[in-house]
Amino acid sequence: MAEEQQKRAPTQVFRPIPLFDRSLLIMLALVLVSGTACWFIAGEEAFKESFSSDFALFLQIVPKLAAALLVASFVQLMVPRKLVAKWIGEESGVKGAAVSSALGALTPGGPMTSFPIVNALQESGTGRAPLIAYLTSWSTLGFQRILIWELPLLGLPFVILRYISCLPLPFLAAWLATKIPIDIKPKGKS
Numbered sequence: 001m002a003e004e005q006q007k008r009a010p011t012q013v014f015r016p017i018p019l020f021d022r023s024l025l026i027m028l029a030l031v032l033v034s035g036t037a038c039w040f041i042a043g044e045e046a047f048k049e050s051f052s053s054d055f056a057l058f059l060q061i062v063p064k065l066a067a068a069l070l071v072a073s074f075v076q077l078m079v080p081r082k083l084v085a086k087w088i089g090e091e092s093g094v095k096g097a098a099v100s101s102a103l104g105a106l107t108p109g110g111p112m113t114s115f116p117i118v119n120a121l122q123e124s125g126t127g128r129a130p131l132i133a134y135l136t137s138w139s140t141l142g143f144q145r146i147l148i149w150e151l152p153l154l155g156l157p158f159v160i161l162r163y164i165s166c167l168p169l170p171f172l173a174a175w176l177a178t179k180i181p182i183d184i185k186p187k188g189k190s
Contacts, residue, residue, distance in 0.1 A: 073120060094171070100131070101137040114138045
């Protein structure tokens with residue numbers, strides 16, 4: 001049993017991530033520019049109101065994001081790479097796009113849930129076409145959004161028409177991903 005756990009254990013448990021990368025620096029610059037513009041255009045009171053509501057939203061999102069990242073990390077460690085490669089690896093073809101599309105449609109929540117899962121799938125060896133099929137399906141075919149928003153507000157005929165018209169999109173996106181000569185690798189790997 002210990003031998004089996006040793007085989008499944010990651011080679012490196014903790015990989016330090018740089019705190020200040022290019023995207024964070026760009027976002028900080030945008031925050032400074034837009035905050036300054038808000039202060040001078042809308043006034044000090046509007047700036048304070050915007051900042052306090054954004055800070056409250058930040059405090060609401062951080063625990064959810066932390067939980068989603070932990071779930072994604074645990075899933076990544078538990079699912080064997082061979083299984084990932086078989087079902088949604090680079091060579092999985094239409095089967096991989098279909099499995100990824102189903103997973104994407106079933107993934108509840110917003111980006112806080114889906115993007116940590118995509119990151120974990122990518123680190124586990126998921127191919128780029130299935131990753132793109134997953135995200136396309138999550139954004140166009142999500143069942144949670146249909147049940148909570150579309151069905152009550154737009155009605156069944158609209159939902160059926162929209163769903164049928166969007167159904168091929170994850171497969172089209174996955175196919176296009178195989179034709180575009182851009183190589184993607186998980187962050188930190190070369």
